[in-house]
Amino acid sequence: MSKNRQLFFLAFLMVFASACKTRQYSKNNKQIEKNAKKDNPTPISYTTLSYIDAFKGIAIEEMNKFGIPASITLAQGILESGSGSSDLAKYANNHFGIKCTSDWKGKAYYKDDDNRDDCFRVYKDPRESYKDHSEFLKRKRYAALFELDKNDYRNWAIGLKNAGYATNPRYPELLINIIDKYKLYQYDQSESEREKLAREDKVFKEINANIPNEKKLYTPVSVAPKDPPASLENGKFHTVSQGETLYRISQLYKISVDELKAINQLPDNNIKIGQKLQVVK
DSSP, rough: OOHHHHHHHHHHHHHHHHHHHHHHHHHHHHHHHHHHHHSSOOOOOOOOOOOHHHHHHHHHHHHHHHHHOOEEEEEHHHHHHHHSHHHHHHHHHHSOOOBBBBTSSSEEEEOOSSSSSEEEOOSSSHOOOOHHHHHHHHHHGGGGGGSSSSTTTHHHHHHHHHSSSSSOOTTHHHHHHHHEEEEEEEGOOOOHHHHHHHHHHHHHHHHHHHGGGHHHHHOOSSOOSOOOOOOOOOEEEOOOOOTTTTTHHHHHHTTTTHHHHHHOOOOOOOOOOOOOOOOOO
16 A cells, blocks of 8 residues: 555544544433433523522632632633533533543533533532532642632632633633622622631642642543443444554543453554454453
């Protein structure tokens, strides 16, 4: 086979593999949407005002636990979910665009974001999304923000951008405009110096405990670990796609590399596109 034909064949395989994955993700999403409609056949269509009314309680709860201004949390929810109207919010109860990581135990919803078919978390309830938003911020890069007063929404908005939360240079301005327009600052509360010190002590202990595991906790993965949208042939066999390694496949199906090699009688870690591997014993 000539070099040009080889390149053409490899390009074809890559396009074919990509198309297969897209179909798998689409099938996965349709099932998520079907389940969401079954669980909630008459979903609420929020206005921004009704959205605020629905979620101000959980935003205040999270503020009192960790010190993130309720106004900031609500403004981010409004901005990132379109006041609850985005597909992620409607079908995945994901109001902050939080992606799957290697420790995620739930289902996933796939949509284009930074990359094609990025993996986003599916929550059973929007409140879980709000709680996870707080957990997402409890890491080293955002640590300085928790030293701010819990009603200092302006510096929180600026600090989020400076810490790399968003790439849009207008992100602080967008948040502050939403807060001012809807008077979300009314939900923020002051705290005494004693209360502030106690809160900071609690939060920084949790942030420090997270630091050794930050890569696992916060690095997005391409497929949800527990619920990969992969079509297994005969319920057992995975077909190797472009870019996959034995390690990645082992992580996908929660099986060790040594077990994969043993049940497939592989002499080494080399695999090739189109190869069928048994991943379920």
